[in-house]
Amino acid sequence: xxxxxxxxxxxxxxxxxxxxETLDCGQAFRWERINKDSxxxxxxxxxxxxxxxxxxxxxxxxxxSQRKIGKNSDESQITLHNTSEGDFLEIWADYFDLETDxxxxxxxxxxxxTMSSACKFAPGIxxxxxxxxxALCSFIISQNNNIPRIKGIISRLCGHYGGFPSYDELAEESxxxxxxxxxxxxxxxxxxxxxxxxxxxLDLDDIASMDLESARKSLMTIKGVGPKVAECALLYGMYRxxxxxxxxxIKRVMAEYYPNGLPDCIKGKEGIAQQYLFHYIRNIEx
DNA sequence: TTCCAGGCGTATC
DNA sequence: GATACGCATGGA
Numbered sequence: 075x076x077x078x079x080x081x082x083x084x085x086x087x088x089x090x091x092x093x094x095e096t097l098d099c100g101q102a103f104r105w106e107r108i109n110k111d112s113x114x115x116x117x118x119x120x121x122x123x124x125x126x127x128x129x130x131x132x133x134x135x136x137x138x139s140q141r142k143i144g145k146n147s148d149e150s151q152i153t154l155h156n157t158s159e160g161d162f163l164e165i166w167a168d169y170f171d172l173e174t175d176x177x178x179x180x181x182x183x184x185x186x187x188t189m190s191s192a193c194k195f196a197p198g199i200x201x202x203x204x205x206x207x208x209a210l211c212s213f214i215i216s217q218n219n220n221i222p223r224i225k226g227i228i229s230r231l232c233g234h235y236g237g238f239p240s241y242d243e244l245a246e247e248s249x250x251x252x253x254x255x256x257x258x259x260x261x262x263x264x265x266x267x268x269x270x271x272x273x274x275x276l277d278l279d280d281i282a283s284m285d286l287e288s289a290r291k292s293l294m295t296i297k298g299v300g301p302k303v304a305e306c307a308l309l310y311g312m313y314r315x316x317x318x319x320x321x322x323x324i325k326r327v328m329a330e331y332y333p334n335g336l337p338d339c340i341k342g343k344e345g346i347a348q349q350y351l352f353h354y355i356r357n358i359e360x
Numbered sequence: 361t362t363c364c365a366g367g368c369g370t371a372t373c
Numbered sequence: 374g375a376t377a378c379g380c381a382t383g384g385a
Contacts, residue, residue, distance in 0.1 A: 100366060213366075220365040223383065258381025263368085300368045321366040352366075 075172050077162070083121070084154040084162045090176035091152060092198020093140045097127050099353045101310055102202050103212050103225045104232070105129035108137075118155050131169050132205040133237040134161065148197070171201050171313075183347055186337040188327075192347075192354035199353060201346050202310065206278040207271070208238055209311025210293075213303045214263050227257045244268035263298025270296055282312040289314070309345040318344040327351045 077086045097105035105127045108114045114128055114137055123139035130136070137155040154166055167173070180197065184190035204212075211231075216224050232238050234254060245268040252261040270276045276296070281289045286308070293304040305319040318336075320328070340347035 216365090217367040218365060218380080219367090219382085220384075223365080226383095256382065259368090259379095260381080298368065302367055306366070319366070322364095323366065356366095 075167060079159050080153075081119075082156050082158070084157060084159065084166075086152045086154075086172075087143070087149055088152050088172075089148045089150070090180070090198060091140075091150060091170070091200055092196070093125050093127050093138065093152075095196040095198040095353065096170075096200045096202065097129065099196070099199060099349065100221050100356075101349060102129070102204060103221070103228050118153075121153060121155075123153070130232075130238070131165060132208050134165055136166065169203050171203055174200075176200060179343065179346065182339055183343075183350070185339045188331040189337065189340065189347060189350065192350040195358065196350060196353045199349055201313070201315070201349060203313045204310050205238075206282065206307070206311040207241055210267060210278070210299075210303075210307040211238075211244075211264060213306035213310070214267060214296075214298050215257060215260050216306070217260065217298065217300075217303060219260075227255050227260075230255050241268040241271040245272035260298060263296070266297040267299070278311070282314075286314060286316060309348075315343045315345040318348055321352075323352055323355050324348060327355050330355075 075086075077084055079085075094107070098107065106129060108126050108128055110123075115123075115126065118126075118137070118139065121139065123141045126137065126139035128135070128137045136157060139153045139155065141151045141153075143149045143151055154162060157166070176199075180193040184193055212224070212228060215227050219227075235243060244264060247265055247268075249261050249265070252264070255261060257264070271278065276292060281292050284292065289308055289312075290301070290304045293299050293307055294301070299307070302319055302321055305317045308314040308317040309319060318324075336344060336347075
């Protein structure tokens with residue numbers, strides 16, 4: 075992994091990484107695109123950028139920007155602002171999955187025509203390796219819900235606690251005390267998940283080490299966690315790339331392109347492929 | 361007004 | 374095991 079430390083910034087040259095496609099594609103809900111005249115942009119000490127986001131992994135904040143290099147290059151300069159080399163190596167390199175070669179991955183996927191189109195449509199998608207608890211909560215909230223409202227609920231949750239609450243904190247709450255979230259019927263599910271973890275009935279590190287089927291079953295003992303949410307918790311929170319969440323959009327993909335099942339070229343990486351397909355089907359028809 | 365959103369619990373057959 | 378329905382909320 076190639077990077078430069080420039081004062082309090084970390085600078086890398088990357089292909090296969092677009093901030094819009096990765097941070098605003100429905101896998102994480104705490105990233106916000108910032109304007110060029112915002113307070114955050116000014117704090118970047120005059121560094122030029124095409125696009126920039128601020129957000130969090132659990133309770134670590136980050137400001138990240140992207141600038142295309144040259145006219146016809148597919149490379150970008152990615153800058154992580156106001157961070158440290160320690161946080162970069164311990165948190166962000168892992169979070170942004172920088173050790174994975176997405177060019178090679180997309181070549182493999184592209185032996186299938188639909189996957190080839192999906193990869194070309196958004197070549198800068200990467201899987202985010204999110205925190206287990208944050209991902210579980212996020213996708214409990216996601217059920218029968220739309221992305222802007224998911225973001226709103228999570229934003230109110232973090233605003234209330236001054237950061238993402240621990241499961242011990244959430245376990246103390248009640249449906250009434252969580253009314254400010256306006257999460258609807260999902261509030262009781264969050265509380266059930268928090269209680270099971272807080273009381274030690276479940277342990278997300280244990281679940282992460284289980285075989286896929288046992289991990290699914292274990293997660294689904296939480297009220298409000300069914301097949302889809304369990305699959306998302308495994309994929310986004312535990313980087314189980316063989317997990318394949320099927321929501322209304324992926325159902326459309328299956329019906330339209332894969333009536334006879336998924337292609338072999340995504341085997342073992344179905345979850346990553348799913349991210350390209352999800353983005354593709356949601357945006358091509360617009 | 362009705363429909364829908366990164367589903368799930370429950371009742372019923 | 375399959376299918377039908379209700380569920381909180383808010384934007385289109």
